Amino acid sequence: MTPAEYYQRDRRIHPPALTPDYKTSVARSPRFSLISLQGSMSEITGPTFGHGDISPIDNDLIKNYAKDGDPIGERIIVHGRVLDENARPVPDTLVEVWQANAGGRYRHKKDSYLAPIDPNFGGCGRTITDADGYYFFRTIKPGAYPWRNWVNNWRPAHIHVSVFGHAFCQRLITQLYFEGDPLIPICPIVQTVPDPEAIDRLTAKLDMNATVPLDSIAYRFDIVLRGRRSTMFENRLEGN
Amino acid sequence: MKVVDARANRPQYLPETASQTAGPYVHIGLAPGAAGFRIFDRELGWDIAGPNAAGERIRVEGVVIDGTGSPVKDVLIEVWQANAAGIYAHPEAGGAVEEGFRGWGRVITDFETGEWGFDTVKPGPVGARARMVSGVSQRVRDSHPDWQGRAQEDSIPMAPHLNLWIVARGINIGLNTRMYFDDEGPANATDPVLNLIEWERRRATLIAKRTLRDGRPVYRFDIRLQGEDETVFFDV
Numbered sequence: 001m002t003p004a005e006y007y008q009r010d011r012r013i014h015p016p017a018l019t020p021d022y023k024t025s026v027a028r029s030p031r032f033s034l035i036s037l038q039g040s041m042s043e044i045t046g047p048t049f050g051h052g053d054i055s056p057i058d059n060d061l062i063k064n065y066a067k068d069g070d071p072i073g074e075r076i077i078v079h080g081r082v083l084d085e086n087a088r089p090v091p092d093t094l095v096e097v098w099q100a101n102a103g104g105r106y107r108h109k110k111d112s113y114l115a116p117i118d119p120n121f122g123g124c125g126r127t128i129t130d131a132d133g134y135y136f137f138r139t140i141k142p143g144a145y146p147w148r149n150w151v152n153n154w155r156p157a158h159i160h161v162s163v164f165g166h167a168f169c170q171r172l173i174t175q176l177y178f179e180g181d182p183l184i185p186i187c188p189i190v191q192t193v194p195d196p197e198a199i200d201r202l203t204a205k206l207d208m209n210a211t212v213p214l215d216s217i218a219y220r221f222d223i224v225l226r227g228r229r230s231t232m233f234e235n236r237l238e239g240n
Numbered sequence: 241m242k243v244v245d246a247r248a249n250r251p252q253y254l255p256e257t258a259s260q261t262a263g264p265y266v267h268i269g270l271a272p273g274a275a276g277f278r279i280f281d282r283e284l285g286w287d288i289a290g291p292n293a294a295g296e297r298i299r300v301e302g303v304v305i306d307g308t309g310s311p312v313k314d315v316l317i318e319v320w321q322a323n324a325a326g327i328y329a330h331p332e333a334g335g336a337v338e339e340g341f342r343g344w345g346r347v348i349t350d351f352e353t354g355e356w357g358f359d360t361v362k363p364g365p366v367g368a369r370a371r372m373v374s375g376v377s378q379r380v381r382d383s384h385p386d387w388q389g390r391a392q393e394d395s396i397p398m399a400p401h402l403n404l405w406i407v408a409r410g411i412n413i414g415l416n417t418r419m420y421f422d423d424e425g426p427a428n429a430t431d432p433v434l435n436l437i438e439w440e441r442r443r444a445t446l447i448a449k450r451t452l453r454d455g456r457p458v459y460r461f462d463i464r465l466q467g468e469d470e471t472v473f474f475d476v
Contacts, residue, residue: 003332005369009475014259015412022261024410027307031466034416034475035437040369042403042418043476045330046320047344055281065279085253094284098269108265109276110314110351122279124269160262160269166330168320169476171405171414175260189261192412198258224254 005039006169006226007085015192022188023149039169046168049094049128058126061097061139065122072118073102073140075216078176078204081133082163085227089133095223096162097137098124104145104155113145138216141178149188156183156190165225176221177203259413266316266407267348274348285347288319288360290340295324295364299458300419300448301357304349304406307466311354315408319345319358326364326397362421362457365397368432399427399434401446406463416474419461420447437472445471 017029037043057064062071078097082090100106100123103115107123121140129135142157158175165171177184184190184203193199201224210218267275273283289297304312321343322328327335329343337343349356402419420428428434434443448459463471 010256011475013255017412017415019412022410022412025261025412026410027310028312028408028410028465029307029412030415030470030473032442032470032472034473036475037433037436038369039476040398040433041328041333041366042320042322042398042401045328045333047342048330049284053282053284058280065277083254085256087252087254096269098265106265106268107275107277108268110264122268122272122277124272124279126269126280160260160266162262162269168403168405169416171318172257172259173262173266173407173414174257175263193258193260195258198255201255202258202260224257226256227253 003044004229005044006167006228008036009169009226013193013195013198015194019188019192022192025192039167043169044167046164046166046170048092048166049164050092051128053094054126054128059135059137061099061121061123061125061137063138064125066120069120071101071121071140073121073143075138076141077136077138077210077212077216077218078159078221079134079136079207079210079218080204080220080222082129082135082165082223082225083133084165084170084225088227089129089131090165090225091129091131091133093129093133093166094126094164095129095135096124096126097139097159099139099142099159100145102140102143104143115143115145144181144183153188154183156181156187161221161223163223163225167226170225172223172225174202174223178219179203179205261409261412262316262407262414264314264409266314266409270316270346271348274351285318285345287340288321288342288345288358289323290338290342292338293323293341293361294338295361296457297359298362299357299359299453299456300402300461301355301458302448302461302463303354303356304408304463304465305467309467311349312408312465313349313351313354315349315354315356315406317347317356318405318407319347319360320403320405321360321401322363322366324361324364326366326400328366360402363400363402365400365427368396368398396432397427399424399431401431401433404463411465415465416476417463417471418446418474419459421450421459422447423450433474442470442472445469
């Protein structure tokens with residue numbers, strides 16, 4: 001018997017493929033409808049990762065590329081849980097992040113923004129959630145930066161987040177924003193998300209209780225992946 | 241018989257986190273070596289099949305093409321596949337795989353040309369979901385011995401395929417597609433997923449072409465994001 005399927009994705013909370021205000025999407029968006037598939041073994045399985053795949057320092061972006069000191073910038077902790085739509089924790093799943101440095105510059109050979117590279121900051125990290133779906137990173141708050149879309153667009157400070165879940169159909173890449181950033185409502189990439197509440201959920205909230213006094217300020221960011229059907233009625237073929 | 245009241249224990253559903261584009265610097269997070277620096281002891285996704293996997297060793301190559309006909313040079317593709325016996329490296333897959341076989345990989349393009357490629361083993365057929373099959377016509381079912389008399393079972397095979405997930409700047413939510421093999425004609429003809437695609441000429445967009453290079457099989461699979469012969473993408 002094939003194990004249970006996942007809930008169908010609610011496409012109304014995700015950005016559509018074609019979002020003309022984000023110009024790059026225009027030539028990179030399929031025009032035909034997606035073909036909807038029931039989850040077969042190909043969709044309800046997915047890669048698994050273990051602690052042998054990563055190193056303990058990988059989730060500390062302040063230290064994981066430090067050469068002769070700590071990177072410049074506001075020291076922050078980003079933490080939260082990976083849950084599914086049933087509010088159950090997603091344990092043992094790989095979470096990867098990448099971001100610009102405090103000046104808004106990426107360590108990437110294709111980024112030529114005039115803000116300088118920080119010699120002590122790589123800008124990527126990864127971790128595996130614990131049994132409660134909990135994860136955390138320590139990093140530097142990324143800076144806003146300009147990008148070519150309209151003449152004068154600026155990305156709000158953000159961290160890219162990649163999550164696997166336990167099935168290939170749960171695979172998700174998103175971006176985390178910071179509560180109170182005035183660039184959020186005017187960013188064409190943020191605004192590809194049609195649902196204001198969904199945008200609010202992409203905004204990490206200041207979490208004073210997790211702040212380390214005199215050291216690092218904390219933000220909370222929970223991630224929700226697709227949930228899974230109960231196996232209760234798995235043998236009953238609807239419509240047959 | 242005990243009747244379950246669905247309202248009891250009704251879970252508090254949470255809405256899924258919305259997707260956002262992976263952006264132009266996806267390599268920093270997922271393939272930092274390509275971004276131009278070394279940070280992790282081990283980057284993930286560079287060895288799909290491992291040294292012990294049975295089956296035919298193949299290479300897969302292609303380019304992702306945008307609506308203007310230009311190569312997409314900053315794309316990242318993830319691959320998820322079964323081994324040669326049709327088993328996924330997953331605890332619910334119903335079997336074991338060879339040691340070192342992960343069935344998952346990541347590939348990025350050459351920044352100058354947009355060409356990508358990876359080495360793996362050719363997967364075997366995988367069972368389909370019964371209700372997936374119900375969209376397939378009786379004529380198709382009757383035409384293949386594997387299907388006769390078992391059209392509503394989970395064990396109906398899907399033709400060998402790779403599952404691909406494509407992210408890039410300008411792609412707001414990862415695109416799922418499948419790559420099938422052109423030397424699997426009979427299996428492709430009865431594959432329930434290919435047969436779900438109403439327009440027969442669009443099915444060809446999912447079938448990679450086999451050639452030999454120095455005696456080694458290479459499959460070519462170009463992905464067209466839009467325009468003529470737009471690749472079929474799935475809502476999985």
